[in-house]
Amino acid sequence: MDLMESIRQNFIDEDRWKYLFDGLMTTLLITLFAVLIGLALGFLVAIIRSTHLKTGKLTILDFFCKIYLAVIRGTPVVVQLLITYFVIFGSVDISKVLVAILAFGINSGAYVAEIVRGGIMSIDNGQFEAGRSLGLNYRQTMQRIIMPQALKTVLPALANEAIVLLKETSVAGYIAIADLTKGGDIIRSQTFSPFLPLISVALIYLVIVLFLTHMTGKLERRLAANDRR
């Protein structure tokens, strides 16, 4: 079979390109909201953890956070996804995309938390002490002095985490979500030709990741430029 014929069969016949397009939309939707949940959760956990490390308060919350980090980072995301779908929401009729958003969001939150905590802890303690001696309380010091500096340090790492998450969502097919990877699989199961569906799925991921990497690079340069006064 020549290439044109193969392209026609895999993408044009029966509007098969729609599997890829719809799949891409689902993948982007899951990634976007999972990233948002991950950021919210991650910042919360990071603030609790760093507050505990700096002040020794919030012992119990810190304990729960530690369990959360250990469990989420210690188990594969596919298993977490299946548990969320078949166990936690076992008897609930819930949108699968929502299940995926929650599972990937909670997963990402653990990694974001460690990245952000690393950022907060990397700021010299002198900054913190300076803030306190100027009469700012703990919260004000964190908000106005520590966090702005920490954020700048961790932004590139956070962008990277988003990129990793985008690729991780490819296991969503396990709970029969028609995401981009599954879209390619569906075409493959109908046309029996592995080459084009797989290569095009890979290319689509690659283009998105390259775009995001490019934007991250730009962001990093902008942040660096700000340093050279």
Place this chain on the structure above:
Amino acid sequence: MKKITLLLLITVLCAVALTACGSKKENTVHSIDDLKGKKIGVQIGTTGDTLAGDIENAVVEKYNKYADAVQALKQGKIDAVIVDSDTANVFVNKNKDVTLLSEGFADEEYAIAMHLDNQDLQMEINGALAELKSDGTLKKIKDFYDGDKSEDSDMKPYTKNENADRSKGTLVMATNSEFPPYEYVEGGKIVGFDVDMMNAVCDKLGYELKIEDMQFDSIIAAIQSGKADVGVAGMSVTADRERNVRFSDSYTVTHLVVMVRK
């Protein structure tokens, strides 16, 4: 201390909210016509997948394996599962809360798939299948896997002939071990009707059988790319598949059925 109490309260509330939703969903599918507009679970790449795609307004959920589709059916996430009759019976026997509709779909024939160019292998396998059919071996294997294996002690699976000639080398069989009674995992080994039948075929032809377990929708690709010599996975002969692989004579006849909640 306030914060901790609040946190505990929220956790408990969430847990209660989740379990409170645990009511069973009523079955709404009583005939094949009822499938219109329903959520139908299938295994990706199977004939059930193709068939469900033609049902009006139906949402087809393509799972990687039947077991997951049945699980989702039991939990009320989907309304029905379209699955091959023999496999459906195994699932129904193991799960008390699912049942089958009495009406089914048209008959389908299972056959062994191989590369389009491999006419010689097709001739060999057809010869061996004909022998196994005429000497009753195939029937015996079928009876064993259809029967209740726990009670009948006189029924045994096919035992590989250890002294058989293996001079022709290895025959790689691609299968998907999620399809009882044709192929499934028991005691860490892939067993089932297809496995026993292929062992019998290899004993006759002088091959050493090697089983490669993979996703069902990858089997045809594995044959086309030469990673497997034959695909034996309860695979129905369809016009689409025949354009991509060569099929042997059929070795069994089944049909698709609809599984629903009780």
